[in-house]
Amino acid sequence: MEFTEDYQKELIQKLTKRQSVEELAPLLHPEAFSIQLQPVVESVLAEWSKGRVLSPGQLRQVCAREQVKLLPVQSWNNSTFDLEEVRKFARYRAVRQSLVYANSLNEQGDYAGAMEKVSTCMSKVPDETKKGIDLFADAPSSHARKGIVPTGVPQLDEALGGGIAQGELSVIMAPTGGGKTAWLVWIAIQAVRAGKRVQYVTLEVPDYEIQHRALRCMLKEPTKAITRAMWERGTKRLRKKDLFRIIEHSPQTVSVDELSREMADDREILIVDYADNLSAPYANSSYEALGQVYEGLKALGMSRRIPIWTASQVNRPAYQDDVKTIGVEFVSDSIRKMQCADQVISLKLENPTAKTPNGALFLAKNRHGRGFQKVNVTVNWPISSFTKGHFDHG
Numbered sequence: 001m002e003f004t005e006d007y008q009k010e011l012i013q014k015l016t017k018r019q020s021v022e023e024l025a026p027l028l029h030p031e032a033f034s035i036q037l038q039p040v041v042e043s044v045l046a047e048w049s050k051g052r053v054l055s056p057g058q059l060r061q062v063c064a065r066e067q068v069k070l071l072p073v074q075s076w077n078n079s080t081f082d083l084e085e086v087r088k089f090a091r092y093r094a095v096r097q098s099l100v101y102a103n104s105l106n107e108q109g110d111y112a113g114a115m116e117k118v119s120t121c122m123s124k125v126p127d128e129t130k131k132g133i134d135l136f137a138d139a140p141s142s143h144a145r146k147g148i149v150p151t152g153v154p155q156l157d158e159a160l161g162g163g164i165a166q167g168e169l170s171v172i173m174a175p176t177g178g179g180k181t182a183w184l185v186w187i188a189i190q191a192v193r194a195g196k197r198v199q200y201v202t203l204e205v206p207d208y209e210i211q212h213r214a215l216r217c218m219l220k221e222p223t224k225a226i227t228r229a230m231w232e233r234g235t236k237r238l239r240k241k242d243l244f245r246i247i248e249h250s251p252q253t254v255s256v257d258e259l260s261r262e263m264a265d266d267r268e269i270l271i272v273d274y275a276d277n278l279s280a281p282y283a284n285s286s287y288e289a290l291g292q293v294y295e296g297l298k299a300l301g302m303s304r305r306i307p308i309w310t311a312s313q314v315n316r317p318a319y320q321d322d323v324k325t326i327g328v329e330f331v332s333d334s335i336r337k338m339q340c341a342d343q344v345i346s347l348k349l350e351n352p353t354a355k356t357p358n359g360a361l362f363l364a365k366n367r368h369g370r371g372f373q374k375v376n377v378t379v380n381w382p383i384s385s386f387t388k389g390h391f392d393h394g
Helices: 005-014 018-024 035-049 056-065 083-107 111-120 127-138 154-159 180-193 207-219 228-242 256-262 286-304
Strands: 169-174 198-202 244-248 269-273 308-313 343-349 358-366 373-380 385-392
Touching: 005 035, 005 056, 035 056, 083 111, 083 286, 154 358, 154 373, 169 180, 169 286, 180 198, 180 207, 180 269, 180 308, 180 385, 198 207, 207 228, 207 244, 228 244, 256 286, 269 286, 286 308
Parallel strands: 169 308, 169 343, 198 244, 198 269, 269 308
Antiparallel strands: 343 358, 358 373, 373 385
Protein backbone atom coordinates (compact mmCIF):
# COMPACT_ATOMS: atom_id res chain seq x y z
CA MET A 1 0.00 0.00 0.00
CA GLU A 2 1.23 3.48 -0.85
CA PHE A 3 1.77 5.71 2.20
CA THR A 4 -0.57 8.43 0.93
CA GLU A 5 -1.92 11.27 3.05
CA ASP A 6 -5.38 9.63 3.12
CA TYR A 7 -3.84 6.43 4.41
CA GLN A 8 -1.88 8.43 7.00
CA LYS A 9 -5.13 9.98 8.25
CA GLU A 10 -6.77 6.56 8.43
CA LEU A 11 -3.76 5.23 10.30
CA ILE A 12 -3.95 8.05 12.87
CA GLN A 13 -7.61 7.33 13.58
CA LYS A 14 -6.92 3.64 14.06
CA LEU A 15 -4.40 4.60 16.74
CA THR A 16 -7.28 5.22 19.13
CA LYS A 17 -7.35 1.43 19.65
CA ARG A 18 -4.91 0.09 22.24
CA GLN A 19 -3.96 -3.01 20.25
CA SER A 20 -3.13 -0.89 17.21
CA VAL A 21 -0.98 1.49 19.23
CA GLU A 22 0.86 -1.39 20.87
CA GLU A 23 1.72 -2.76 17.43
CA LEU A 24 2.74 0.48 15.78
CA ALA A 25 3.89 3.02 18.37
CA PRO A 26 7.46 1.60 18.51
CA LEU A 27 7.66 1.87 14.71
CA LEU A 28 6.06 5.24 14.03
CA HIS A 29 7.89 8.52 13.70
CA PRO A 30 6.25 11.88 12.91
CA GLU A 31 8.61 12.49 9.96
CA ALA A 32 6.96 9.58 8.14
CA PHE A 33 3.79 11.69 7.94
CA SER A 34 3.00 14.83 5.97
CA ILE A 35 3.92 18.16 7.55
CA GLN A 36 0.42 19.09 8.72
CA LEU A 37 -0.18 15.68 10.34
CA GLN A 38 3.08 15.53 12.28
CA PRO A 39 1.89 17.50 15.37
CA VAL A 40 -1.09 15.13 15.71
CA VAL A 41 1.17 12.07 15.55
CA GLU A 42 3.47 13.66 18.12
CA SER A 43 0.50 14.09 20.50
CA VAL A 44 -0.60 10.47 20.02
CA LEU A 45 2.91 9.15 20.69
CA ALA A 46 3.42 11.50 23.65
CA GLU A 47 0.30 10.11 25.30
CA TRP A 48 1.37 6.55 24.55
CA SER A 49 4.75 7.20 26.19
CA LYS A 50 2.73 7.86 29.36
CA GLY A 51 0.77 4.65 28.90
CA ARG A 52 -2.37 6.39 27.65
CA VAL A 53 -4.34 5.98 24.42
CA LEU A 54 -6.34 8.89 23.05
CA SER A 55 -10.05 8.29 22.67
CA PRO A 56 -11.70 9.24 19.36
CA GLY A 57 -13.10 12.35 21.04
CA GLN A 58 -9.69 13.39 22.40
CA LEU A 59 -8.15 12.81 18.97
CA ARG A 60 -10.76 15.09 17.41
CA GLN A 61 -9.84 17.77 19.95
CA VAL A 62 -6.15 17.47 19.05
CA CYS A 63 -7.00 17.68 15.33
CA ALA A 64 -9.15 20.76 15.90
CA ARG A 65 -6.30 22.41 17.79
CA GLU A 66 -3.85 21.64 14.96
CA GLN A 67 -6.43 22.50 12.25
CA VAL A 68 -6.30 19.01 10.77
CA LYS A 69 -9.38 17.53 9.11
CA LEU A 70 -9.52 13.75 9.28
CA LEU A 71 -11.45 11.45 6.97
CA PRO A 72 -14.99 10.36 7.92
CA VAL A 73 -14.91 6.83 9.30
CA GLN A 74 -17.25 5.58 6.56
CA SER A 75 -14.73 6.65 3.88
CA TRP A 76 -12.04 4.31 5.15
CA ASN A 77 -11.00 1.64 2.71
CA ASN A 78 -11.29 -0.99 5.48
CA SER A 79 -7.68 -2.00 4.97
CA THR A 80 -5.75 -3.53 7.83
CA PHE A 81 -2.58 -1.91 9.02
CA ASP A 82 0.08 -2.14 6.37
CA LEU A 83 2.75 -3.07 8.89
CA GLU A 84 5.44 -3.58 6.29
CA GLU A 85 4.95 -0.08 4.92
CA VAL A 86 5.27 1.44 8.37
CA ARG A 87 8.21 -0.76 9.24
CA LYS A 88 9.97 0.47 6.10
CA PHE A 89 10.01 4.01 7.45
CA ALA A 90 11.17 2.82 10.86
CA ARG A 91 13.95 0.71 9.31
CA TYR A 92 15.04 3.57 7.10
CA ARG A 93 15.55 5.85 10.10
CA ALA A 94 17.49 3.18 11.99
CA VAL A 95 19.70 2.45 9.00
CA ARG A 96 20.27 6.16 8.41
CA GLN A 97 21.72 6.60 11.88
CA SER A 98 23.77 3.38 11.55
CA LEU A 99 25.32 4.53 8.28
CA VAL A 100 26.33 7.89 9.74
CA TYR A 101 27.92 6.21 12.76
CA ALA A 102 29.62 3.55 10.61
CA ASN A 103 31.02 6.23 8.33
CA SER A 104 32.48 8.02 11.36
CA LEU A 105 34.18 4.80 12.51
CA ASN A 106 35.50 4.16 9.01
CA GLU A 107 37.01 7.65 8.76
CA GLN A 108 38.72 7.10 12.12
CA GLY A 109 40.42 4.05 10.63
CA ASP A 110 38.20 1.52 12.42
CA TYR A 111 37.02 -0.33 9.31
CA ALA A 112 36.27 -3.50 11.30
CA GLY A 113 34.09 -1.50 13.70
CA ALA A 114 32.30 0.16 10.79
CA MET A 115 31.53 -3.18 9.16
CA GLU A 116 30.34 -4.63 12.47
CA LYS A 117 27.97 -1.69 12.91
CA VAL A 118 26.64 -2.13 9.38
CA SER A 119 26.25 -5.90 9.67
CA THR A 120 24.11 -5.58 12.81
CA CYS A 121 21.44 -3.71 10.86
CA MET A 122 21.59 -5.78 7.66
CA SER A 123 18.45 -7.71 8.57
CA LYS A 124 16.56 -4.43 8.98
CA VAL A 125 17.69 -2.87 5.73
CA PRO A 126 15.11 -2.21 3.00
CA ASP A 127 16.33 -2.84 -0.53
CA GLU A 128 16.82 0.83 -1.37
CA THR A 129 19.46 1.28 1.37
CA LYS A 130 21.63 -1.72 0.52
CA LYS A 131 23.56 0.37 -1.98
CA GLY A 132 24.83 2.51 0.90
CA ILE A 133 26.19 -0.55 2.67
CA ASP A 134 28.03 -1.45 -0.54
CA LEU A 135 30.13 1.66 0.04
CA PHE A 136 31.76 -0.16 2.96
CA ALA A 137 31.78 -3.61 1.38
CA ASP A 138 33.48 -2.30 -1.77
CA ALA A 139 35.90 0.06 -0.07
CA PRO A 140 37.90 -1.09 2.97
CA SER A 141 39.60 2.29 2.88
CA SER A 142 38.10 5.75 2.81
CA HIS A 143 40.46 6.55 -0.06
CA ALA A 144 38.68 4.20 -2.50
CA ARG A 145 36.29 6.86 -3.75
CA LYS A 146 33.91 6.31 -6.66
CA GLY A 147 31.63 8.30 -8.93
CA ILE A 148 33.58 11.54 -8.50
CA VAL A 149 31.89 14.72 -9.82
CA PRO A 150 34.35 17.61 -10.39
CA THR A 151 33.70 21.15 -9.17
CA GLY A 152 34.97 22.71 -12.40
CA VAL A 153 37.70 24.67 -10.56
CA PRO A 154 40.85 22.66 -11.40
CA GLN A 155 42.90 23.81 -8.43
CA LEU A 156 40.08 22.97 -6.01
CA ASP A 157 39.50 19.59 -7.67
CA GLU A 158 43.20 18.85 -7.23
CA ALA A 159 42.85 19.44 -3.48
CA LEU A 160 39.66 17.35 -3.37
CA GLY A 161 41.13 14.37 -5.17
CA GLY A 162 39.16 15.05 -8.34
CA GLY A 163 35.94 16.40 -6.85
CA ILE A 164 33.10 15.03 -4.72
CA ALA A 165 32.46 11.28 -4.63
CA GLN A 166 29.58 8.90 -3.98
CA GLY A 167 28.17 9.10 -0.48
CA GLU A 168 29.87 12.39 0.36
CA LEU A 169 28.20 15.50 1.78
CA SER A 170 29.75 18.80 0.76
CA VAL A 171 28.83 22.22 2.12
CA ILE A 172 29.50 25.69 0.73
CA MET A 173 29.44 28.42 3.39
CA ALA A 174 29.03 32.12 2.66
CA PRO A 175 27.31 35.25 4.00
CA THR A 176 23.88 36.29 2.75
CA GLY A 177 24.24 37.32 -0.89
CA GLY A 178 27.73 35.86 -0.90
CA GLY A 179 27.36 33.43 -3.80
CA LYS A 180 25.93 30.20 -2.32
CA THR A 181 23.26 29.73 -4.99
CA ALA A 182 25.66 30.80 -7.74
CA TRP A 183 28.07 28.09 -6.59
CA LEU A 184 25.38 25.41 -6.42
CA VAL A 185 24.15 26.31 -9.93
CA TRP A 186 27.76 26.15 -11.14
CA ILE A 187 28.16 22.68 -9.58
CA ALA A 188 24.90 21.53 -11.18
CA ILE A 189 26.06 22.54 -14.64
CA GLN A 190 29.46 20.87 -14.13
CA ALA A 191 27.60 17.67 -13.31
CA VAL A 192 25.34 18.05 -16.38
CA ARG A 193 28.41 18.54 -18.57
CA ALA A 194 29.79 15.32 -17.11
CA GLY A 195 26.56 13.55 -18.15
CA LYS A 196 25.21 13.22 -14.60
CA ARG A 197 21.49 13.34 -13.84
CA VAL A 198 21.01 16.18 -11.37
CA GLN A 199 18.22 16.79 -8.87
CA TYR A 200 18.24 20.42 -7.73
CA VAL A 201 16.00 21.18 -4.74
CA THR A 202 15.43 24.90 -4.21
CA LEU A 203 13.99 26.08 -0.89
CA GLU A 204 14.44 29.81 -1.29
CA VAL A 205 14.87 30.82 -4.94
CA PRO A 206 11.97 30.18 -7.39
CA ASP A 207 12.49 27.23 -9.73
CA TYR A 208 12.23 29.39 -12.86
CA GLU A 209 15.07 31.58 -11.57
CA ILE A 210 17.26 28.52 -11.02
CA GLN A 211 16.38 27.40 -14.55
CA HIS A 212 17.43 30.76 -15.98
CA ARG A 213 20.66 30.83 -14.02
CA ALA A 214 21.50 27.31 -15.14
CA LEU A 215 20.91 28.21 -18.79
CA ARG A 216 23.10 31.30 -18.52
CA CYS A 217 25.81 29.24 -16.87
CA MET A 218 25.66 26.54 -19.53
CA LEU A 219 25.66 29.03 -22.42
CA LYS A 220 28.33 31.19 -20.73
CA GLU A 221 26.40 34.29 -21.72
CA PRO A 222 24.39 36.91 -19.78
CA THR A 223 20.70 37.22 -20.58
CA LYS A 224 21.09 40.19 -22.96
CA ALA A 225 23.54 38.29 -25.16
CA ILE A 226 21.44 35.14 -25.48
CA THR A 227 19.47 34.82 -28.71
CA ARG A 228 16.25 32.86 -28.93
CA ALA A 229 18.02 30.10 -30.84
CA MET A 230 20.74 29.87 -28.16
CA TRP A 231 18.12 29.77 -25.41
CA GLU A 232 16.20 26.95 -27.11
CA ARG A 233 19.41 25.02 -27.73
CA GLY A 234 20.44 25.34 -24.09
CA THR A 235 16.98 24.32 -22.85
CA LYS A 236 17.02 21.29 -25.14
CA ARG A 237 20.40 20.24 -23.81
CA LEU A 238 19.25 20.55 -20.19
CA ARG A 239 16.18 18.46 -20.98
CA LYS A 240 18.15 15.87 -22.91
CA LYS A 241 18.02 12.55 -21.05
CA ASP A 242 16.35 14.43 -18.18
CA LEU A 243 19.75 15.58 -16.92
CA PHE A 244 18.56 18.58 -14.90
CA ARG A 245 15.48 18.35 -12.72
CA ILE A 246 14.40 21.21 -10.44
CA ILE A 247 11.99 20.79 -7.53
CA GLU A 248 10.80 23.83 -5.55
CA HIS A 249 9.62 23.76 -1.93
CA SER A 250 8.86 26.54 0.52
CA PRO A 251 11.30 26.86 3.45
CA GLN A 252 10.70 24.52 6.40
CA THR A 253 8.01 22.51 4.61
CA VAL A 254 9.94 19.39 3.63
CA SER A 255 12.23 17.00 5.51
CA VAL A 256 15.16 14.89 4.32
CA ASP A 257 12.97 11.77 4.39
CA GLU A 258 10.44 13.47 2.14
CA LEU A 259 13.20 14.55 -0.27
CA SER A 260 14.32 10.94 -0.43
CA ARG A 261 10.83 9.68 -1.21
CA GLU A 262 10.27 12.18 -4.02
CA MET A 263 13.67 11.60 -5.66
CA ALA A 264 13.79 9.19 -8.58
CA ASP A 265 16.25 6.31 -8.43
CA ASP A 266 18.09 7.52 -11.53
CA ARG A 267 19.38 10.77 -9.94
CA GLU A 268 23.20 10.77 -9.69
CA ILE A 269 23.76 13.94 -7.67
CA LEU A 270 21.54 15.92 -5.31
CA ILE A 271 21.87 19.67 -4.73
CA VAL A 272 19.91 21.25 -1.89
CA ASP A 273 19.68 25.04 -1.91
CA TYR A 274 19.92 25.10 1.03
CA ALA A 275 19.88 22.61 3.94
CA ASP A 276 19.24 25.17 6.69
CA ASN A 277 15.74 25.57 5.20
CA LEU A 278 14.84 21.87 5.53
CA SER A 279 12.56 20.84 8.38
CA ALA A 280 13.29 18.49 11.25
CA PRO A 281 10.03 18.63 13.18
CA TYR A 282 10.90 15.91 15.68
CA ALA A 283 13.60 17.95 17.40
CA ASN A 284 13.55 19.83 20.69
CA SER A 285 15.83 22.68 19.60
CA SER A 286 17.17 24.38 16.48
CA TYR A 287 20.63 22.99 17.32
CA GLU A 288 19.27 19.43 17.34
CA ALA A 289 17.11 20.08 14.27
CA LEU A 290 20.01 21.29 12.13
CA GLY A 291 22.13 18.37 13.26
CA GLN A 292 19.37 15.96 12.24
CA VAL A 293 19.03 17.62 8.82
CA TYR A 294 22.73 17.34 7.97
CA GLU A 295 23.02 13.81 9.35
CA GLY A 296 20.00 12.90 7.25
CA LEU A 297 21.58 14.32 4.09
CA LYS A 298 24.80 12.44 4.78
CA ALA A 299 22.91 9.17 5.22
CA LEU A 300 20.81 9.86 2.11
CA GLY A 301 23.95 10.29 0.03
CA MET A 302 25.37 7.06 1.39
CA SER A 303 22.19 5.05 0.91
CA ARG A 304 21.68 6.32 -2.65
CA ARG A 305 25.41 6.27 -3.49
CA ILE A 306 25.35 9.85 -4.74
CA PRO A 307 27.26 13.01 -3.84
CA ILE A 308 25.23 15.76 -2.19
CA TRP A 309 25.98 19.48 -2.26
CA THR A 310 24.29 22.00 -0.02
CA ALA A 311 24.91 25.43 1.47
CA SER A 312 24.91 27.01 4.90
CA GLN A 313 24.86 30.49 6.36
CA VAL A 314 27.73 31.96 8.38
CA ASN A 315 27.46 33.88 11.63
CA ARG A 316 27.84 37.63 12.10
CA PRO A 317 31.60 37.73 12.84
CA ALA A 318 32.25 36.24 9.39
CA TYR A 319 30.92 39.45 7.80
CA GLN A 320 33.77 41.56 9.21
CA ASP A 321 36.24 42.96 6.68
CA ASP A 322 39.26 41.69 8.61
CA VAL A 323 38.08 38.06 8.22
CA LYS A 324 39.84 36.89 5.05
CA THR A 325 39.01 33.18 5.27
CA ILE A 326 35.93 31.57 6.82
CA GLY A 327 36.51 28.37 8.81
CA VAL A 328 33.96 25.96 10.25
CA GLU A 329 33.93 27.98 13.47
CA PHE A 330 32.05 30.71 11.59
CA VAL A 331 29.06 28.51 10.71
CA SER A 332 25.73 29.88 11.92
CA ASP A 333 23.49 28.28 14.57
CA SER A 334 25.01 24.81 15.00
CA ILE A 335 28.55 23.49 14.59
CA ARG A 336 26.91 20.05 14.53
CA LYS A 337 26.10 20.73 10.87
CA MET A 338 29.77 20.49 10.02
CA GLN A 339 30.58 17.32 11.95
CA CYS A 340 29.16 14.87 9.40
CA ALA A 341 30.14 16.86 6.29
CA ASP A 342 33.00 15.44 4.24
CA GLN A 343 34.02 18.74 2.69
CA VAL A 344 33.32 22.27 3.90
CA ILE A 345 34.25 25.08 1.52
CA SER A 346 33.74 28.73 2.37
CA LEU A 347 33.43 31.57 -0.12
CA LYS A 348 34.58 35.07 0.78
CA LEU A 349 34.28 37.84 -1.83
CA GLU A 350 36.25 41.09 -1.72
CA ASN A 351 33.45 43.18 -3.24
CA PRO A 352 30.22 41.17 -3.56
CA THR A 353 28.37 44.00 -5.33
CA ALA A 354 30.81 44.06 -8.26
CA LYS A 355 29.79 42.35 -11.51
CA THR A 356 32.83 40.04 -11.42
CA PRO A 357 34.21 40.16 -7.87
CA ASN A 358 37.42 38.47 -6.81
CA GLY A 359 37.31 36.15 -3.86
CA ALA A 360 38.61 32.97 -2.31
CA LEU A 361 37.35 29.43 -1.83
CA PHE A 362 38.75 28.17 1.47
CA LEU A 363 38.83 24.42 2.08
CA ALA A 364 37.87 24.54 5.76
CA LYS A 365 37.41 20.76 6.04
CA ASN A 366 38.50 17.94 3.77
CA ARG A 367 37.92 14.45 5.12
CA HIS A 368 39.78 12.76 2.26
CA GLY A 369 42.81 15.00 1.86
CA ARG A 370 44.58 18.13 2.93
CA GLY A 371 42.42 20.94 4.21
CA PHE A 372 43.02 24.61 5.01
CA GLN A 373 43.90 25.52 1.43
CA LYS A 374 42.75 28.65 -0.29
CA VAL A 375 41.95 28.93 -3.99
CA ASN A 376 41.58 32.44 -5.36
CA VAL A 377 38.74 32.81 -7.86
CA THR A 378 36.87 35.36 -9.91
CA VAL A 379 33.08 35.10 -9.84
CA ASN A 380 30.97 36.11 -12.82
CA TRP A 381 27.54 36.86 -11.33
CA PRO A 382 25.52 37.04 -14.59
CA ILE A 383 26.52 33.51 -15.62
CA SER A 384 27.26 31.95 -12.19
CA SER A 385 30.81 30.96 -13.07
CA PHE A 386 33.96 30.52 -10.97
CA THR A 387 37.27 30.90 -12.82
CA LYS A 388 40.94 31.95 -12.66
CA GLY A 389 41.66 29.80 -9.64
CA HIS A 390 45.15 29.45 -8.20
CA PHE A 391 46.53 28.17 -4.92
CA ASP A 392 47.36 30.55 -2.11
CA HIS A 393 49.16 28.69 0.68
CA GLY A 394 49.79 31.84 2.65
